[in-house]
Amino acid sequence: xxxxxxxxKALSWAPYIEPVDVATATEEQLxxxxxxxxxxxxxxxxxxxxxxxxxxxxxxKLFNAIxxxxxxxxxxxRELGALTASAVNRCVYCASxxxxxxxxxxxxxxxxxxxxxxxxxxxxxxxxxAIVDFCRTLSExxxxxxxxxxxxLRDHGLSKAEIIDLIHSAxxxxxxxxxxxxxGHSTPVEAK
Amino acid sequence: xxxxxxLSGLKPDSEVYRARRERPxxxxxxxxxxxxxxxxxxxxxxxxxxxxxxxxxxARLIGREDLARAYDLMLEEAGSxxxxxxxxxxxxxxxxxxxxxxxxxxxxxxxxxxxxxxxRADIERLEATGLTNPQIIAxxxxxxxxxxxxxxxxxxxxLELVA
Numbered sequence: 510x511x512x513x514x515x516x517x518k519a520l521s522w523a524p525y526i527e528p529v530d531v532a533t534a535t536e537e538q539l540x541x542x543x544x545x546x547x548x549x550x551x552x553x554x555x556x557x558x559x560x561x562x563x564x565x566x567x568x569x570k571l572f573n574a575i576x577x578x579x580x581x582x583x584x585x586x587r588e589l590g591a592l593t594a595s596a597v598n599r600c601v602y603c604a605s606x607x608x609x610x611x612x613x614x615x616x617x618x619x620x621x622x623x624x625x626x627x628x629x630x631x632x633x634x635x636x637x638x639a640i641v642d643f644c645r646t647l648s649e650x651x652x653x654x655x656x657x658x659x660x661x662l663r664d665h666g667l668s669k670a671e672i673i674d675l676i677h678s679a680x681x682x683x684x685x686x687x688x689x690x691x692x693g694h695s696t697p698v699e700a701k
Numbered sequence: 702x703x704x705x706x707x708l709s710g711l712k713p714d715s716e717v718y719r720a721r722r723e724r725p726x727x728x729x730x731x732x733x734x735x736x737x738x739x740x741x742x743x744x745x746x747x748x749x750x751x752x753x754x755x756x757x758x759x760a761r762l763i764g765r766e767d768l769a770r771a772y773d774l775m776l777e778e779a780g781s782x783x784x785x786x787x788x789x790x791x792x793x794x795x796x797x798x799x800x801x802x803x804x805x806x807x808x809x810x811x812x813x814x815x816x817x818x819x820x821r822a823d824i825e826r827l828e829a830t831g832l833t834n835p836q837i838i839a840x841x842x843x844x845x846x847x848x849x850x851x852x853x854x855x856x857x858x859x860l861e862l863v864a
Binding site for chain 1: 716717720721723724726727730731733734736737738741742743745763764765812816817819821823824825828834835837838839841842844845846848849850851852853855856857859860862863864
């Protein structure tokens, strides 16, 4: 268990399509974006997805439950699931956000360094390896996920309830990556 | 039991079934999301039948024939035709299919299989075919949802099999 000091740079995100303009948005879009007189600053990501407010609202609620619900799988390990999916799908923006959160929560910059410099093969310590292997196959080729991969998670002490949380964190990034990486691209953070 | 329980092969007395019920926000959230991408109030001109056909197709590409059959049924209920049935069956579209339909199918196939290879050109292709911004987002959310759902089912299925 050690930090390596490896740092992942924060990134911004820019859409390929014109996002919703808060000034001309419909009532439903404003509600979806949670725009109020005191909150008119909305990220390009939210404004892009607000073109379809119905799906945006439902997905955001599910996303927040999966990543932040109390109890169950350690939040750091949910972030590792998210990072693994994002690495498989090459979503540079999602990977940077969730690599940073994973390090904040776990201190494991060494794991992130390994993933960034050498990829998902490892070797990682056994429990991390079990999580990465399971989430990697689930993200890449779901039909190849094996019972042995799930058993490995159990053998490293994860309960079935915790594994349900892990499945959802990897799967919701199969979703998020298919939005962020297809609808836009990462950009350097603009100097303030 | 909901669609995800049944397709994951969960038994009502199993630990996985019970643990899933400890996360009602996942269970209800997935069903609510399904509604918003398969049968939305505002579909932006992409019909419920087309959405079901695309969902069946993507489930087949992912290798979940059981999930595909659930969307085949949804397609039947929404009203199918030869072209929609071909889309659902993951067949190639006939050359006289309209450009809009071809663009939806191509994008669903591509983003399901190789999202990592996406570039700006793929979105520009949709725009060039006449898809509006809401249609591009609605299509993207539908594609992403089915990919999510299939992975949840795959994960829960293997989890049900281990001790």
